[in-house]
Amino acid sequence: MRIDELVSQIAAARLRYYRLVLVVGPPGSGKTGILKELSQSQGYLYVNLGLTLSRKLLELPDRTRALRLSRIADAIMDET
Structure with missing residues (x-):
């Protein structure tokens, strides 16, 4: 998943009853990296x-x- 796709998913989640976006993948697939990149580029806190x-x-x-x-x-x- 690219960072722009994740940003779109987060924006769409804000309109849903359950405001949840799951980032799922096998170990080493880049989940942590893309979330850290997203937090830096969008000013989100990464925890x-x-x-x-x-x-x-x-x-x-x-x-x-x-x-x-x-x-x-x-x-x-x-x-x-």
Whole structure:
């Protein structure tokens, strides 16, 4: 995926009920690189939530993970 395609997907997501864009691919496919490039070119804050978020979600029962995800992500962002 090129950065201009990702920018378009983000713009389209703002109009949807679920404002989510997933960047998915195998290891080494360039996901992190394109997100870092996007954050620099668009002035977005880049925060890798991966390991920290995973650890916090694993502490919760499966049923409550989706409900608490937003609050946990916000807390991680506030710590950054």
